[in-house]
Amino acid sequence: xxxxxxxxxxxxxxxxxxxxxxxxxxxxxxxxxxxxxxxxxxxxxxxxxxxxxxxxxxxxxxxxxxxxxxxxxxxxxxxxxxxxxxxxxxxxxxxxxxxxxxxxxxxxxxxxxxxxxxxxxxxxxxxxxxxxxxxxxxxxxxxxxxxxxxxxxxxxxxxxxxxxxxxxxxxxxxxxxxxxxxxxxxxxxxxxxxxxxxxxxxxxxxxxxxxxxxxxxxxxxxxx
Numbered sequence: 167x168x169x170x171x172x173x174x175x176x177x178x179x180x181x182x183x184x185x186x187x188x189x190x191x192x193x194x195x196x197x198x199x200x201x202x203x204x205x206x207x208x209x210x211x212x213x214x215x216x217x218x219x220x221x222x223x224x225x226x227x228x229x230x231x232x233x234x235x236x237x238x239x240x241x242x243x244x245x246x247x248x249x250x251x252x253x254x255x256x257x258x259x260x261x262x263x264x265x266x267x268x269x270x271x272x273x274x275x276x277x278x279x280x281x282x283x284x285x286x287x288x289x290x291x292x293x294x295x296x297x298x299x300x301x302x303x304x305x306x307x308x309x310x311x312x313x314x315x316x317x318x319x320x321x322x323x324x325x326x327x328x329x330x331x332x333x334x335x336x337x338x339x340x341x342x343x344x345x346x347x348x349x350x351x352x353x354x355x356x357x358x359x360x361x362x363x364x365x366x367x368x369x370x371x372x373x374x375x376x377x378x379x380x381x382x383x384x385x386x387x388x389x390x
Contacts, residue, residue: 168327168347171361172199172298175326175346176206182344183294183324187211191292191322194218196309197275198365200297203326205373207296215377216286217370218295219275220309221268223261225254235308236265238272243315245308279370286379288316295321295340299355300328303336310339327358 169175193213195204201217208215223234223244233250237243244265251261293313300306306323314321323336324344329352337343347358356362 168349168358169360171359171363172202172365173206175298175359176203176296177210178346179203179296179324179326179344180207180210182346183207183211183322186213186292186294186322189292191294192216192286192288192318194286194288194293194295194309194313196220196295196297196305197279197370198367199299201370201373202365203298204296205377207294207324208377211294213294214286214379215374216379217279217374218309218313219272219279220305220312221272222305223264223268225250225256226260226264232302232304233261234265235305236268236272237308237312238269238276239312239315242269243308243312245304245311247302247304275367278367279374283374284379288313288318290317290319292320292322293318294324296324298326299358300325300332300336301352301355303328303332306336307339310336314339327355328352 191211191213193204193208193215195201195217197217204215219238221236222232223236225231225233232247233256234244234246295309320341322342323340327347328345330348333343333345
């Protein structure tokens with residue numbers, strides 16, 4: 167075990183990111199597991215905390231295997247894992263069906279987590295994107311590409327644990343990359359936490375309440 171829980175991972179990650187304090191960074195978390203990790207970083211850096219709403223598109227008969235990912239927005243960013251799609255024989259129609267289902271879950275989470283909460287401004291900012299770990303990287307790649315469209319000055323990926331080959335694939339998507347542990351063989355993210363309990367919706371909402379990004383405007387748009 168490397169981390170006792172997500173808070174411990176966040177504190178260790180915050181220490182590695184201490185150089186960003188004073189640069190007015192924005193911290194973005196992938197819900198749900200990334201939120202407790204990111205909260206520790208945001209608190210240590212004195213940074214606002216917001217979410218990037220992204221969902222893995224899983225193979226219908228093997229949901230843990232990512233065939234792609236989708237990120238919410240006016241024009242949703244979709245990343246396809248063509249190698250897995252080809253080897254699995256997944257049709258375009260089935261891919262679209264699963265993608266639409268994940269977009270529906272993103273809409274639910276947007277309502278539950280964000281509502282009329284003001285979103286953090288990203289243009290011209292140092293943006294630090296955090297999750298509790300990365301496995302294949304498909305979900306994170308989609309998230310990073312969507313965030314890049316908002317024009318951050320510097321895009322930083324920071325995670326407690328990930329396999330080295332996945333980090334190599336993600337490196338071109340960011341300006342800086344921080345990962346505390348790159349174990350081989352990797353296995354699964356949960357192997358590196360003593361407590362890897364599921365993070366529920368109420369926990370996400372309560373953590374976000376500690377990090378207001380500003381006063382919401384009437385009729386404010388809430389896309390990520």
